[in-house]
Amino acid sequence: MDPKLPFIDLHRHLDGNVRLQTILDLGRKHNIRLPGDTLETLRPHVQVDGVMPDLITWLNKLHWMIAVLGDYEACRRIARENVEDAKAEGLDYVELRFSPYFMAGPNKLNPGKVVEAVVAGIAEGRAKTGLKVNLIGIISRTFGAGAGLIELEALLAQRAHLVALDLAGDEKNFPAELFVEHFKRGRDAGWAITVHAGEAGGAASVWAALQRLGATRIGHGIRAIDDPRLLDYLREHRIGLEINLTSNVQTNTVPGFAAHPMKRFLAHGLLATINTDDPVISGIDLRHEFMVAAPAAGLTAAEIAQAQRNALTLAYLSAEDKSALLAAKA
Numbered sequence: 374m375d376p377k378l379p380f381i382d383l384h385r386h387l388d389g390n391v392r393l394q395t396i397l398d399l400g401r402k403h404n405i406r407l408p409g410d411t412l413e414t415l416r417p418h419v420q421v422d423g424v425m426p427d428l429i430t431w432l433n434k435l436h437w438m439i440a441v442l443g444d445y446e447a448c449r450r451i452a453r454e455n456v457e458d459a460k461a462e463g464l465d466y467v468e469l470r471f472s473p474y475f476m477a478g479p480n481k482l483n484p485g486k487v488v489e490a491v492v493a494g495i496a497e498g499r500a501k502t503g504l505k506v507n508l509i510g511i512i513s514r515t516f517g518a519g520a521g522l523i524e525l526e527a528l529l530a531q532r533a534h535l536v537a538l539d540l541a542g543d544e545k546n547f548p549a550e551l552f553v554e555h556f557k558r559g560r561d562a563g564w565a566i567t568v569h570a571g572e573a574g575g576a577a578s579v580w581a582a583l584q585r586l587g588a589t590r591i592g593h594g595i596r597a598i599d600d601p602r603l604l605d606y607l608r609e610h611r612i613g614l615e616i617n618l619t620s621n622v623q624t625n626t627v628p629g630f631a632a633h634p635m636k637r638f639l640a641h642g643l644l645a646t647i648n649t650d651d652p653v654i655s656g657i658d659l660r661h662e663f664m665v666a667a668p669a670a671g672l673t674a675a676e677i678a679q680a681q682r683n684a685l686t687l688a689y690l691s692a693e694d695k696s697a698l699l700a701a702k703a
């Protein structure tokens with residue numbers, strides 16, 4: 374990676390990135406029986422080791438991180454710790470995303486209050502570290518269109534504290550078409566749109582995210598590689614691709630790093646970037662993705678630097694903020 378360019382993560386789930394120690398602490402505090410009571414006995418239940426059969430099996434690893442969110446203070450804590458960890462990792466800017474309905478579920482919290490708590494935790498983290506952070510709200514497809522409306526309302530109540538709206542979860546069984554109205558309201562609220570697509574679903578799912586939901590960035594977008602017309606469209610319209618190399622291997626979205634289309638995306642002139650997805654679940658950090666995963670996917674130093682430049686281009690920041698990030702590295 375190029376030390377003269379900002380070190381940026383555009384795709385990181387704060388509810389997929391809870392410290393193991395925090396899971397233990399919160400489990401104790403809220404009397405939630407965990408499958409392990411030390412870091413090492415808990416780790417295999419939370420962290421992926423190797424390749425899972427598919428995305429949904431991989432997503433099950435999120436279970437314990439969410440099960441321990443016993444109150445709003447817990448939500449605030451994990452948000453704050455995500456900012457602290459991003460700073461400790463050496464990031465210059467991070468966009469953190471979360472699904473309040475998903476976080477609220479196991480302990481029957483109120484999704485609106487979950488959003489308030491996350492916004493407060495991010496503000497605390499910012500004040501403590503000075504790190505530049507933006508927040509993205511997620512609608513979880515997995516719970517259907519009705520729950521999606523509750524989730525959307527919860528996010529809209531804090532609209533000024535969010536920069537974008539995302540759609541995540543079970544892409545196969547809950548297509549973009551179910552969420553057209555949700556995303557129209559998100560755009561009307563002034564949010565940018567990024568959508569998880571082309572991960573468990575095919576190129577058609579990416580087209581739907583672009584044409585039905587108004588996405589200008591795509592989370593993953595791996596299956597775009599199957600559709601030459603889509604590749605051209607992504608380039609012409611400067612649509613961003615938030616790539617997560619290790620996550621894509623672990624969810625069996627690609628059969629290995631060498632088969633990952635990232636290098637071909639960059640060769641096609643697409644705005645593809647390198648991100649983490651869920652660092653604790655994957656057992657990685659952004660440095661690992663740049664230093665280990667990207668070379669394993671065949672990227673040269675020049676291509677890795679291009680991915681860094683692409684992240685700055687795509688960041689949900691003003692031109693002034695982007696210049697300031699660059700100037701700080703010079």
Ligand SMILES: [Zn+2]
Nearest residue numbers: 386569592650
């Ligand atoms: Zn993701």
